[in-house]
Amino acid sequence: MIRFEHVTKSYPDGTTAVDDLTFEVAEGELITLVGPSGCGKTTTMKMVNRLIEPTSGRISLGGEDISAIDPVQLRRRIGYVIQQVGLFPHKTVLDNTATVPHLLGRPRKEARDRAAELLDLVGLDPSTYGDRYPDQLSGGQRQRVGVARALAADPPVLLMDEPFGAVDPVVREHLQNEFLRLQSTLRKTVLFVTHDIEEAVRLGDRIAVYGAGRIEQFDTPATVLGAPATPYTAQFVGADRGLKRLSVTPVEPGDLEQPPIVRLDDPAARAAGRLSADGAPWAVVLDADGSLYGWVPSAALTGAAGGSAAGPGTKKLAPQGTVRDHARRMDAWLPLGAPLKQALSTMLQHDAGWVAVQDGGRFLGVLTPARLHTALRRSTTADAANLPRGEIALDTVPASGHTVPGPGA
Known part of the structure; x- marks a missing residue:
């Protein structure tokens, strides 16, 4: 579904944010990009919807080179969830969620009906929360609205940039559980950026562990924890990686x-x-x-x-x-x-x-x-x-x- 081929992003000051990146994400797969701040994981994600343009290399979506797609049209085909949520403060929760379907030309009633379905799907009763404004919601509720809005146009691809990083640990775990439940039903192709190895292990079908501008290891959570490919990966996942494996080892x-x-x-x-x-x-x-x-x-x-x-x-x-x-x-x-x-x-x-x-x-x-x-x-x-x-x-x-x-x- 998403393919990076020798993608590099450099800046005029000589900084290389991403260096010769090549990997592929299968349809319906949830990939977590994990690493310290400044390692290039968010840059990688933003190149998929062309918020950042690569210096060289090729990125394809469903076999189509994204450089040939109008950026605005491309972004309307890709769901995007960020840590700050970015809800419109002057719009109700229902209208916030209906924004993208409305921009795509769907009739107002159809867009709002779709928004109501999605609010219910993320655990927010539209009859209770639909007419509220963002400042009347908790942080966890706003994140749920952000996920619902990203799913409103039924995009095949979902980009998530530390979406649960701004809430407390209890709410974060609850949001992770809800998102895993949604993903098991919807099977979107997801790039999920996080700096938290615990979150990466818990959510990802595969994990891309970033060093400085490149991927040190790209594998299943169990393999990354059980057989780190490099000393950097072993250090990053931590000496307690055996305990972390408890989260990804099933009872048989x-x-x-x-x-x-x-x-x-x-x-x-x-x-x-x-x-x-x-x-x-x-x-x-x-x-x-x-x-x-x-x-x-x-x-x-x-x-x-x-x-x-x-x-x-x-x-x-x-x-x-x-x-x-x-x-x-x-x-x-x-x-x-x-x-x-x-x-x-x-x-x-x-x-x-x-x-x-x-x-x-x-x-x-x-x-x-x-x-x-x-x-x-x-x-x-x-x-x-x-x-x-x-x-x-x-x-x-x-x-x-x-x-x-x-x-x-």
Whole structure:
């Protein structure tokens, strides 16, 4: 969709902002351009919509040389979102969003209807926010309007220049989540400029790590973090890049342990016998449809005549009722393919020794801290060796699915 061929931008004072840049962005791909201030990433982006003209080289959009396209017409085909948003203060939110469709000649009602759809898409109810003015919005809300306005003409390409840099960290994370949700639906071709490696890793299908006017490495987030191509890249992504990989390493079926499973309506005595035979301190509890209900400790399924005060030799009683009578709900779960960072966060949030993993509504197994660590090591080793993750075997002490700690352990 976007192709740079030996593009250079130099200035009369001898400064070279971008030096012999060659790379390609596929249709529907989100590329993050990351690097320190003054490294050329914003210059790269602005050359795509001809806000800056290259000194030499060729940039093509959909196979067409952009130098042959009228700059105004070109910019109307490309969405543009900047940190300062740039909303018109005298126009309502709805009219701000409808600006580009109106400039393209769409009837006013059609443009406003499209604007209302997009405001709803970015989480701003048009009936609530449509008639407000920019100064009546929070910073995060203004950024949402900026994204909606950039999407209003349904452009194939979206340029984003540190769009979430001016809001606080909590709002920034929320905006990132919303944008990823939008991108999963719209699949725009996106160049996203940021100086934050965490943001680049989280959002990008691929990352272009900039040095001084050139790209030091252009690869997937996992590869950039796991196998930096140059000392500069390794220094830029940081010594804690192993932790950053948690955000881009998914939970896979091979990462999971398989604890004992009992059903919600199983007789408690049968479940107790199963756990006793396996030497297991607890089991996962599924309902009749195979969906996760929770867990049950073996201690809850056993009892003695006379209760805790019974003396030596007291006759053991068979557990009464069904597993349902003894099971405990478990909210620590996540979907297959979720990042390891989410798994670790879920464990900490619920103070759990494991999290359940599901595919849709189907229980697959549990992820423990030990397995999480192994998954991260395997992913890092695979990328460094340029091998599929499944082909990497690690020397590690295998953990038994029967001895992982229960929730709250």
